[in-house]
Amino acid sequence: MANAQIRKESFSKRRPILAVVIIELLLLFAVFAAGAVATMKQLDYTSPVLLSFTPIAIVLIIYLTLRRRWGEIGFRSLRTIPVEQTKYYIPLILVLGTIALKGFGELTLSKVAFFIFFTLLVAFVEETIYRGLIFNILLRKSAVAAVLTSSILFSITHIMNALSGQNMADIALQLVYALLIGVVLALLMLKNGNIIPLVLFHFVHNLIQFLGDDLQDTGTLPYDIFVIVVLVGYCIWLTYSVRTQRHSVDSSNTSQPINR
Incomplete structure (x- = not known):
């Protein structure tokens, strides 16, 4: 009976760490392979993401x-x-x-339409993988592991920007x-379990960046530093809120009478 139960469990439940490693390696392989193809074919800078993320999005769907598993990984109504x-x-x-x-740079209808599709694709794939699959796999081990590991892997994945010729200071900042x-x-996923607001934020965030005025990049450092300061304070606030919320739930559970 016990062996049958083990066989019924998914691979991610039986080997959560290995499952996360495989997901991350497959994503990196797809991105770097697409980057190699784009380089050989001399395609534009959006091609590696389109070539890799489009099939990934189809597979995920x-x-x-x-x-x-849509609801299980956080695709729920905002009313929740x-x-x-x-x-x-x-x-x-x-x-x-x-x-x-x-x-913002010079905007045309075709440019806006393309980057709406492009950034929505990126937001869906990255949020589904990092705050959906990886986060939920590791959440079975601990909340700390889920938050930190998914965030570190998300950050490491963005090192592919180094291929665009940026200096080390810019890469470190990114x-x-x-x-x-x-x-x-x-932390927001841990708090409310809804991935929709995260996908929307990721989408709008990237859309603003891609439609931004590239000519003004040299003067954006103060904005970047301000956002980082906001994010640090935001992390502290959310961490305190999550800990307080979980402590309240634990206290409520222990105070409930045990029905015999």
């Missing part, structure tokens, strides 16, 4: 649909988020507003930025 919890999403709006202050964003989104 098929897998989540056939296994009926209590009204009193909506205040914890306000700093995300501050972050979006700050990066929008950097300005990795710290991605790590803080990852921790914030993971």
Whole structure:
């Protein structure tokens, strides 16, 4: 009976660490392979993501649909988020507003339409993998493991920006930025279990950045530093809130009378 129960468990439940490693390696392999193809074919800078993330998105949609796991990894109605919890999403709006202050480049209908598709694709794939699959696999071990590991892997994945010729200072800033964003989104996932707001934020965040004015990049450092400071404070606030919430739940459970 015990052996039958073990066989029925999914691979991710039996080998959570190995499952996370495999997911991350497959994603990195797909991105770097697509990057190699794009380099050989001399395609533009968006091609590696399109070549790798489009099939990944299709596989994710098929897998989540056939296994009926959409709700399990956080794709739930926004109405499941209590009204009193909506205040914890306000700093995300501050972050979006700050990066929008950097300005925008010349916009055309075709450019906007393309980057809407492009950034929505990236947001769906990355949130589904990091705050959906990886987060939930590791949550069975501990909340700390789920938040930190998913955020670190999310940050490491963004090291592929090094291939675009940026200097080490810019790359380090991006990795710290991605790590803080990852921790914030993971904590929000831990708090409310809804991935939809995270996908929307990721989508709008990337859309603003891709439509931004590249000519003003040299003057954006103060904005970046301000956003990082906001994110650090945001992480502290969310961590305190999550710990308080979990302590309240634990205290409530222990105070309940045991029915015999």
